[in-house]
Amino acid sequence: MSDMTTETSQQDKQERRDSLWRALQDVVDPEIPAVSVVEMGMVNRVDVDDDGRVMVEILPTFSGCPALDVIGQHVRERIAREPGVASVDVRFVFDPIWSTDRITAEGKEKLKGFGIAPATLARGKPLPMLQREPVACPFCGSTRTAMDNLFGPTPCRSLYRCLDCRNPFERFKAL
Ligand SMILES: [Zn+2]
Numbered sequence: 001m002s003d004m005t006t007e008t009s010q011q012d013k014q015e016r017r018d019s020l021w022r023a024l025q026d027v028v029d030p031e032i033p034a035v036s037v038v039e040m041g042m043v044n045r046v047d048v049d050d051d052g053r054v055m056v057e058i059l060p061t062f063s064g065c066p067a068l069d070v071i072g073q074h075v076r077e078r079i080a081r082e083p084g085v086a087s088v089d090v091r092f093v094f095d096p097i098w099s100t101d102r103i104t105a106e107g108k109e110k111l112k113g114f115g116i117a118p119a120t121l122a123r124g125k126p127l128p129m130l131q132r133e134p135v136a137c138p139f140c141g142s143t144r145t146a147m148d149n150l151f152g153p154t155p156c157r158s159l160y161r162c163l164d165c166r167n168p169f170e171r172f173k174a175l
Pocket of ligand 1: 137138139140141142162163164165166167
């Protein structure tokens with residue numbers, strides 16, 4: 001194989017990846033339908049092999065589990081419509097952890113139109129609209145509880161700790 005061929009195939013691959021990124025512009029977070037998953041900074045990596053097998057890495061935001069399922073499904077459906085795609089593998093990865101720093105400038109503009117001032121987007125903090133009501137402790141009913149680990153043992157569950165009776169408890173993330 002000459003260097004020329006290798007270069008051309010590398011370029012083809014880059015173009016294919018670019019067009020897959022453009023396709024992902026059509027996929028939105030159902031909680032924030034104004035902004036695409038690309039603008040939200042949720043797409044970590046897109047790769048395609050010579051057989052048309054596509055792998056998309058998504059960084060979950062602070063959306064609940066049902067939203068993640070919907071996003072995964074929409075990513076699969078949208079990518080499957082692209083020419084030459086044989087299969088789509090969507091992976092939710094937690095490294096790096098998604099934060100508001102990843103939102104693109106366009107994304108921030110659109111969020112502003114959606115009623116969220118970019119100034120209120122604190123570094124590494126959940127979007128204000130995604131912050132939930134206080135969670136009541138299942139043991140003593142106190143609402144003085146703290147989230148220990150954002151993602152918990154699985155992406156769908158969070159670990160909390162009661163600040164009054166000190167009991168730890170798990171909670172399924174809700175939309
Ligand atoms: Zn308690």
